[in-house]
Amino acid sequence: MSIRVKSFLKDVGGADRVTEARREKLKNASAVPDPKDPIRELADKLHPSEMQFRVVDIRDASPTAKAFRFESVDGHIPVFQCGQFVNFRLKIGESLLTRPYTISSAPYEARGEHPFFEITVRRNVPYLVPDYFFENVHVGDVLTGALPFGTFYWEPLRDTNxxxxxxxxxxxxxxxxxxxxxxxxxxxxxxxxxxxxxxxxxxxxxxxxxxxxxxxxxxxxxxxxxxxxxxxxxxxxxxxxxxxxxxxxxxxxxxxxxxxxxxxxxxxxxxxxxxxxxxxxxDVVNNPADISTLPGYPKGTEEKAFHITVVRGIHEDVINAKASESVAVALERSAIPVDTHCRNGKCGFCRSQLLSGDIFVSPIGDGRRAMDKELGWFHACSAYPLSDLKIKIPIM
Ligand SMILES: Cc1cc2nc3c(=O)[nH]c(=O)nc-3n(C[C@H](O)[C@H](O)[C@H](O)COP(=O)(O)OP(=O)(O)OC[C@H]3O[C@@H](n4cnc5c(N)ncnc54)[C@H](O)[C@@H]3O)c2cc1C
Ligand code: FES
Missing domain, CATH: 3.40.50.80 (Nucleotide-binding domain of ferredoxin-NADP reductase (FNR) module)
Structure with missing residues (x-):
């Protein structure tokens, strides 16, 4: 019995399998940990958190939609799958915004001789960001964003063909x-x-x-x-x-x-x-434009306006917020950067902490973890103020 345990422990440690060359390396290695992580460096190179994309073509995709074609200023377009989206960072007026747009071109087009990707933006009614794309984005402009994001793609291990x-x-x-x-x-x-x-x-x-x-x-x-x-x-x-x-x-x-x-x-x-x-x-299903139509919303609150005290590291700002708009929109309007992706409570990129006050969390895409609910964490994109709030958000 004791022999079996001993050999088992030896195997777990794998000491017998360390080669002579490796023993030598270990002997001469620095006692100070090496902060470099080549795998992480490669991942950051292939999928940078921020890239520059130049608009190379704009064409009509219907009387109410336009397709925008982009090339990468940084030299490559990260690998993506059909159904994933690009997240743009935009400055419109005083507002700092992030907005997702599904990539409407095919992945093979991003791997060709002249690699590109496209998005198709619809503007059937006046809307802030579609208006911006239609009126202000021209061929030659450079936009900031990152890709790919989202899990809405065909997966042969799970889906039929x-x-x-x-x-x-x-x-x-x-x-x-x-x-x-x-x-x-x-x-x-x-x-x-x-x-x-x-x-x-x-x-x-x-x-x-x-x-x-x-x-x-x-x-x-x-x-x-x-x-x-x-x-x-x-x-x-x-x-x-x-x-x-x-x-x-x-x-x-x-x-x-x-x-x-x-x-x-x-x-x-x-x-x-x-x-x-x-x-x-x-894919992500958006909240209704009128949040008060959702079950559980306290009727009569939607007309109100509140103040939100926003804590970011050592900064503390007080901003205005409408009850009818999400906390993320209030932050965007006040030019406080907030990293949103799905904008419907699912992905957790906009996870923030509620220090005081009441919020309404949309039940459409409430992706909070059980422990987050217990400890007062919420997703700013799908939470609506019901009183003055004090919140803590990550620094972007
Ligand atoms: C995963 C995903 C993929 C998508 N793909 C596409 C696509 O392929 N094509 C497409 O057309 N759309 C797509 N959308 C929708 C797109 O991201 C935008 O939401 C849409 O274009 C409307 O933009 P918006 O910012 O004007 O409105 P919303 O984001 O819906 O905001 C609602 C309203 O709030 C007000 N508002 C919001 N922020 C501010 C601010 N900072 N200052 C002033 N007012 C503000 C505006 O009145 C705005 O109309 C996608 C959304 C998701 C989640
Ligand atoms: S942006 Fe995805 S949860 Fe808020």
Whole structure:
């Protein structure tokens, strides 16, 4: 018995396996730890936390959307997958903002002779950042950002290769990237059917591009479903259970990207169809513009305004905040940098500490850990002030 234990311990230490050369190195090694970590250095080089991207082309993607093409000023575009996003850091007026945009070009286009990536920005109503892109971003401008982020991509170990995309509005962008990648012979045998819901044919983003791929590539099918276009020859109405059943098989993996109302609608349809949860994956679903419509929001508070005392290291600032806007938006308006990515409570990049006061946390994407809830940590992008607050945020 004692012999077995001894040999086992010897094996764990692995001392017998240390070569003579390694013994010599250990003998001569410095007693001071070497702070260099070559793996970390390589990772930082391949995926820098901040890069410069030059706009090299801007084109219309619909009457309400534009595609922006970027090249890397730093020489390379980090490897990404269809469905991931780039996070831009912008200064608009006095506000310091971070905004995610799904990469609408395909990964193979970032590896070609003239590597690039594209985003497609939709502006169907006046909106702060889309307005900025449409009015202020020109060919030759350089923007700051980083990529890739997000987990909304096809994973062969988990997903089947019969993909049914359920898209609404600008939610078409990850699927356009997938369609291009598949048409280029990538994504190992995937077949993609896109059910794309729009109001009128004018609202369809990237329509010509999608129809072209659909006509040329037998593995990509695009079905436009229009809710209010009497002259339309194709599918009408919303993306209902009947339509989903018509274009899917029992082996389909469903991928959703679109607005909250559509998410609720198609989730219900898929549940009624008995689709297992593992076969239904969705991208970030945004909070509604009017947060007071969510269950649990204390009615009457949305009109109020508060003060937030923000502690950052040794700095302490008092800023104004509207009850109807998230704490992250209040920080952005006051030019206090806050690192947001998903902007819906999921990723934790904007994790902050509530020192005093009350907040409403949106139930749509409450990704806080149980211990964080206990200890008063919250995600600034999906928390709304219900009183004056004192918070502590990380220094960016
Ligand atoms: C993962 C992900 C991928 C996305 N991909 C795409 C895409 O491919 N294409 C696309 O078009 N969109 C995409 N979006 C949405 C995009 O990031 C923006 O939210 C959208 O363009 C609207 O921008 P916004 O900042 O104006 O509005 P929001 O971020 O929704 O903010 C809401 C409103 O708050 C006000 N506001 C916010 N901040 C300030 C401020 N600092 N100062 C003054 N007012 C302020 C404005 O009135 C604004 O309209 C994506 C979002 C996510 C989470
Ligand atoms: S940005 Fe993802 S949780 Fe706030």
């Amino acid at each position: 019969e993909l049914v995309a359920l898209a609404g509005g600008s939610g078409i962008t990850p699927f356009y990237a997938m369609a291009k990648e598949i048409a280029h012979g990538k994504m190992r045998g995937c077949k993609l059917t896109i059910l794309y819901g729009s109001v009128k044919s004018d609202d369809i983003v990237l329509k010509n591009e999608l129809d072209e791929i659909s006509a040329e590539c037998p593995d990509v099918k695009v079905v436009h479903v229009l809710s209010d276009d009497p002259g339309w020859q194709g599918e009408h109405g919303f993306i209902t259970r009947e339509i989903i059943e018509k274009y899917s098989t029992p082996n389909s993996t469903f991928l959703f990207c679109g607005p909250l109302a559509m998410f609720r609608f198609v989730s219900k349809a898929l549940e009624e169809m008995g689709v297992p949860k593992r076969r239904f994956r969705h």
